Each structure stands twice: as C-alpha cells, then as structure tokens.
Amino acid sequence: MVEPIRKSTREEREQWLKEAHYNLFQLKADQVYIDCLTDSGTGAMSDRQWAALMMGDEAYAGSRSFYDLKDTINRITGFDFVIPTHQGRAAENVLFSALVHEGDYVPGNSHFDTTKGHIESRKAHAVDCTVDIAKDTQLEAPFKGNVDPEKLDKVLAEHADKTPFIIVTITNNTAGGQPVSMANLKEVRKIADKYGKRVIFDSARFAENAYFIKTREEGYADKSIKEICREMFDLADAMTMSAKKDGIVNMGGFIATRHDDWYEAAKKFCIPFEGYLTYGGMNGRDMAALAVGLDENTEFDNLYTRIHQVEYLAKKLDEYGVPYQRPAGGHAIFIDASRVLTKVPKEEFPAQTLTIELYKEAGIRGCEIGYILADRDPVTRENRFGGLDFVRLAIARRVYTDNHMNVIAAALKNVFDRRDEITRGVKITWEAELMRHFTVQLEPLG
Numbered sequence: 001m002v003e004p005i006r007k008s009t010r011e012e013r014e015q016w017l018k019e020a021h022y023n024l025f026q027l028k029a030d031q032v033y034i035d036c037l038t039d040s041g042t043g044a045m046s047d048r049q050w051a052a053l054m055m056g057d058e059a060y061a062g063s064r065s066f067y068d069l070k071d072t073i074n075r076i077t078g079f080d081f082v083i084p085t086h087q088g089r090a091a092e093n094v095l096f097s098a099l100v101h102e103g104d105y106v107p108g109n110s111h112f113d114t115t116k117g118h119i120e121s122r123k124a125h126a127v128d129c130t131v132d133i134a135k136d137t138q139l140e141a142p143f144k145g146n147v148d149p150e151k152l153d154k155v156l157a158e159h160a161d162k163t164p165f166i167i168v169t170i171t172n173n174t175a176g177g178q179p180v181s182m183a184n185l186k187e188v189r190k191i192a193d194k195y196g197k198r199v200i201f202d203s204a205r206f207a208e209n210a211y212f213i214k215t216r217e218e219g220y221a222d223k224s225i226k227e228i229c230r231e232m233f234d235l236a237d238a239m240t241m242s243a244k245k246d247g248i249v250n251m252g253g254f255i256a257t258r259h260d261d262w263y264e265a266a267k268k269f270c271i272p273f274e275g276y277l278t279y280g281g282m283n284g285r286d287m288a289a290l291a292v293g294l295d296e297n298t299e300f301d302n303l304y305t306r307i308h309q310v311e312y313l314a315k316k317l318d319e320y321g322v323p324y325q326r327p328a329g330g331h332a333i334f335i336d337a338s339r340v341l342t343k344v345p346k347e348e349f350p351a352q353t354l355t356i357e358l359y360k361e362a363g364i365r366g367c368e369i370g371y372i373l374a375d376r377d378p379v380t381r382e383n384r385f386g387g388l389d390f391v392r393l394a395i396a397r398r399v400y401t402d403n404h405m406n407v408i409a410a411a412l413k414n415v416f417d418r419r420d421e422i423t424r425g426v427k428i429t430w431e432a433e434l435m436r437h438f439t440v441q442l443e444p445l446g
C-alpha cells in the first residue's frame with residue numbers, strides 16, 4: 001500500500017507538540033511527515049499476504065488459518081505448540097502469568113519495555129546481563145546484543161532457585177537493534193543447562209538476527225536464513241513473538257514452545273485473557289497473512305533490502321558526523337543523544353529533547369529509547385540514568401524510499417549543526433508508574 005504524506009509548517013508543529021504535552025506518542029499521525037516512531041505493525045504487506053488475507057478461515061475453533069500458521073511456525077522454529085495472541089505483550093502476559101512469580105529473577109540481555117513491565121509488575125526482577133561493549137556506542141563490534149555469560153552465570157549462581165527462565169531478546173532492541181551471535185546463544189544454552197533452566201527467545205526480530213549471523217558470523221555465509229533460524233531456535237525452549245515486527249503484519253503475536261507442560265500452563269491464561277486456543281487474539285485472516293509474512297521474511301533478499309536501507313541512512317549520518325549506536329541496527333538507527341545535546345543535563349532528558357527538536361525541524365517522529373523509557377527504579381523510585389539515552393529512528397518495512405532517508409538525514413544534520421544552542425531539556429509534569437513513556441506529559445524548560 002502507498003499513502004500520501006502531509007507537509008506542515010514549523011508554527012503548526014510547535015502548536016501540535018504543545019497540545020501533545022511534548023510526547024510524540026500523543027500526536028495524530030496526520031501531523032507527522034515521516035513516521036519513524038516504530039517499525040511495529042507499520043510495515044506494508046505483500047501481494048501474497050493480501051491474497052492470503054482473503055482466504056482467512058474465521059471458524060471459532062480449529063480454523064484452517066490457525067493450522068497453516070502453526071505449520072509455518074513449526075517449520076521455521078521446530079516448536080510444536082503454538083498459541084496465537086493479539087500482540088507480543090499479550091504473549092508475555094499469558095506465558096508470564098504461568099511462569100513468573102513475586103521475588104523471581106529473570107536474567108537476559110536488555111529486556112524490552114513491555115517484557116520488563118510484565119516482570120516488574122509481578123514483583124520480580126528483570127536482570128540485564130547485556131555485554132558491556134553495548135554501552136560504547138562508537139565501538140564497531142558485530143554482536144553488541146550478546147548476553148555476558150559471566151553476568152548470567154553470576155545471577156544463576158545466586159538465584160537459580162528463583163529463576164523461572166532466561167530470556168534472550170533477538171535482536172536486542174534496547175541496545176540499539178544489535179544482534180546476538182549463534183556462539184552466544186550456544187553459551188547461554190550451556191549455562192542454562194548447567195543450572196537446569198529453560199530459555200525463552202523474545203523473538204520480535206529473529207529474522208533480522210539470522211541475517212546478521214549469516215553476514216557477520218564465521219561459518220554461516222552459505223547457510224540459508226531458514227537454516228539459521230532453525231539452528232537458533234534449537235537452542236531455546238520457547239519463544240514469545242510480536243508478529244508486528246518480523247511477521248510483517250499490522251497486529252498479532254504468539255507463544256511457541258516445545259514443552260507441553262508450558263503449553264498446558266499457558267493455555268489456562270490464554271482463554272480468559274485472549275481467546276480460544278486456535279485464535280488467541282487474532283482473526284483467521286490475520287493468521288493467514290502472518291503465515292505468509294513469516295515465510296517471506298525468512299528469505300535473504302527481503303531482509304537484505306530492508307537492512308540495507310537502514311545502513312543507507314547510517315552512511316548519510318556518517319557524512320554529517322551524527323553519532324549513533326555503531327554499527328547500524330537491523331530495524332533502526334539509534335542516535336546517541338548524550339553525544340549530540342551535550343549541554344542538556346541528563347535530568348532534563350536529552351534524547352526526548354532531541355526527539356522534540358527533530359519533529360519541530362521537519363515533522364519527523366522518532367522515539368525516545370532512553371531515560372524516560374527506562375522508568376523509575378521500582379524500589380527507590382529514582383529515575384534510572386544507568387543506561388543509554390537514544391533517539392530511535394525506526395524504519396517501517398517496505399514503506400519508505402531511500403529519498404525519505406535523505407530527508408531524515410538532512411533534518412538531523414540541521415538539528416546537529418545547531419546542537420550547542422540547545423541547552424535546556426524538558427521536565428515531567430505527569431507520569432504513569434510503569435511504561436511511562438507512552439503517556440508521559442512534559443514541559444520544555446528554559
């Protein structure tokens with residue numbers, strides 16, 4: 001599908017921002033020129049997906065579209081048990097309702113915000129064991145999404161009896177769309193086995209992760225994406241999936257596992273929260289489109305085209321000297337705001353400030369993946385400034401052209417060139433207790 005986009009003036013955008021309490025989630029999409037808020041559910045479906053949509057079987061129970069989806073997932077991952085859900089966080093909610101309890105520890109690489117939310121709202125601890133090199137945004141390393149095996153082993157040595165599972169997010173979104181190597185997944189498996197623990201992959205961008213393994217890790221150049229996917233999932237016990245990412249559908253998700261005890265435990269929560277077991281939260285037609293999307297997006301050419309577009313934007317930013325998490329991530333560029341707005345104190349949220357400036361400049365909507373998103377520490381209620389402060393420019397799949405990338409880069413350059421004039425950020429005037437970035441209200445300072 002293509003759609004027209006609308007130009008606006010700086011005055012209009014300033015007014016709209018004010019009405020949105022300086023939170024870009026609260027803008028109307030019509031007020032946005034190029035939308036890089038997220039790559040979630042924003043991709044364009046293919047001809048084959050639209051054709052499949054027309055063939056959806058809407059039977060309440062036992063729909064053909066469910067079995068087609070289940071077969072596709074089984075072929076790609078090897079998992080026999082599948083529960084569809086309305087999106088990724090619903091998969092987390094269903095599975096974690098069965099597995100996560102108060103006082104538990106859930107180690108992994110950087111947990112996604114909803115994943116962390118579902119762990120912390122159950123009064124359990126999400127322990128981030130990402131490798132330290134992920135914090136050095138200027139370092140070029142192929143797998144900055146990896147789990148640090150020593151950190152993981154330490155958490156398990158102390159809390160194995162309180163650890164329901166290990167969760168590995170592929171790719172590691174919070175660290176900048178950075179992949180996890182096959183070697184690292186194997187190490188995680190070894191540590192899990194040592195302590196008798198199971199491993200879940202938070203798999204929203206598993207196909208992009210497989211692409212990076214193929215193109216960056218020794219021994220994988222001649223393997224197909226599907227072969228690599230299978231090898232990855234052979235190292236896991238279950239997956240939660242936001243199909244809105246690498247499934248290239250507008251809404252959907254699922255849980256898949258090889259263990260019938262986990263399936264039985266999750267079933268109990270699927271029916272009251274999501275729906276009957278063969279549709280969970282999804283329409284038959286959406287399951288049909290998802291089955292095709294998963295199949296298409298585990299082919300090399302599709303991934304190559306997409307990831308090259310992200311790399312194209314990165315090259316433009318290199319020309320202009322704009323610092324971002326290197327190398328470019330799979331689905332997005334993560335601008336290192338602390339290196340751009342060096343005069344804005346962290347208490348005034350530099351990345352959010354940069355997001356606002358970029359919108360004012362050219363109507364481009366990015367997303368803060370930084371100190372606001374990090375929420376407060378559940379115990380001390382202090383802001384968490386320990387991580388990175390990024391502006392994420394997510395690129396929708398099969399939507400924009402490289403010309404749009406040129407506009408994004410030029411707008412960022414304009415802001416970058418006047419970075420030293422930006423000395424004040426924003427303050428929070430209202431916030432929710434958990435996942436505050438979606439609804440936070442802000443006011444500019446100075």
Ligand SMILES: *Cc1c(COP(=O)(O)O)cnc(C)c1O
Pocket residue numbers: 040087088089090112114115169170173202203204205241242243244245252253
């Ligand atoms: C998007 C995402 C989720 C949550 O999925 P939704 O479909 O947005 O509910 C979980 N984990 C990761 C890594 C994601 O990218």
